[in-house]
Amino acid sequence: MRTDDFDYRLPEAFIAQRPVEPRDASRLIVMDRAGGSLTHFSFHELPRFLTRGDALVLNETRVIPGRLAAMKIPHGGRVEILLLRRLGSQTWEALVGGRGLKSGSRLIVLHGPEAEIVDELGGARRVVRFARPISEELGRIGQVPLPPYIHVPLKDPEEYQTVYAARPGSAAAPTAGLHFTGGLLERIKTTGVDIVKVVLHVGLDTFQPVTEEDPRGHLIHSEWCRVSPEAAAAVNRAKAAGRRVIAVGTTTTRTLETAGLNAPAGQTVTSFEGASELYILPGFRFKVVDALITNFHLPRSTLLMMVSAFAGRERILAAYETAKQLGYRFYSFGDAMLIL
Secondary structure, eight states, X not given: OOGGGGOOOOOGGGBOOSOOSSGGGSEEEEEOTTTOOEEEEEGGGGGGGOOTXXXXXXXXXXXXXXXXXXXXXXXXXXXXXXXEEEOSSSEEEEEEESSSOOTTOEEEETTSOEEEEEEEEETTXXXXXXXXXOGGXXXXXXXXXXXXXXXXXXXXXXXXXXXXXXXXXXXXXXXXXXXXXXXXXXXXXHTTOEEEEEEEOOOGGGGOBOOSSSGGGSOOOOEEEEEOHHXXXXXXXXXXXXXXEEEESHHHHHHHHHHHHTOOTTOSOOOEEEEEOOOOOTTOOOSSOSEEEEEOOOTTBHHHHHHHHHHOHHHHHHHHHHHHHTTOOBSTTSOEEEEO
């Protein structure tokens, strides 16, 4: 296995800069894993592929407005802080952009508190301690971060949140869920599909390309996730009835398969809360997920490798080429795939 096997060329014009309106007007390419066929629909037609008793599993994480503008103390100098993970009431792991920012460096956040860098974690990662808790202030002092390939500002911060986002903690959105509207979810419920919610707080490492020649040498990022007892029961109920578990996104897939690692006999998943370091590469045997809704992913990324593990590398890359030929939109605000 080589990282080059998961590379493909994507001209910048294919990268969606704005979401479609309404959200469920995005395009949907449907892949049949058994025969490899591809068919084309609109996302609002998704219910035709769902069956009563299926479990449609969503990641209800919410992106925090964690992009902060700051200045060095005492001499000034612009600094950007991108919050990644809260470590304590006043302490965060963050990416900090600026010169000479070492342990002991003091900052002041624009319209916010003073802060101090208390540890260096390598690269631009730092541990930052703020003079007071800032979680409740982020809506006032912070901005929602966007992936580096999106260059058009949001009209509304909610454009980069799913309609069911409820649990703050992510540095990036679980973008497969951006296609859903409240109305579409209601239609799905009326078909007898069980809508199940889990949480995985997405880190920025999800956008990092794999640089090792062999992807097995890549250090996979850790992300906090939770499968509640109620969610685990719903998934186990669907599997026991011979119905499908349909994961909305790679983050949901990672969460479910993590919860399946230590499930007791007779159950598919167990309730779980904690860090997931599960790295899904081709050869992985999926225990939980039967179908996957996902976007089109970056070349050489762990996400492309995960969907290749689910559907086959050759089929995925061939589907991407078809999508380019037909003018599909790629990445976070782009169109979707349903892999059955």
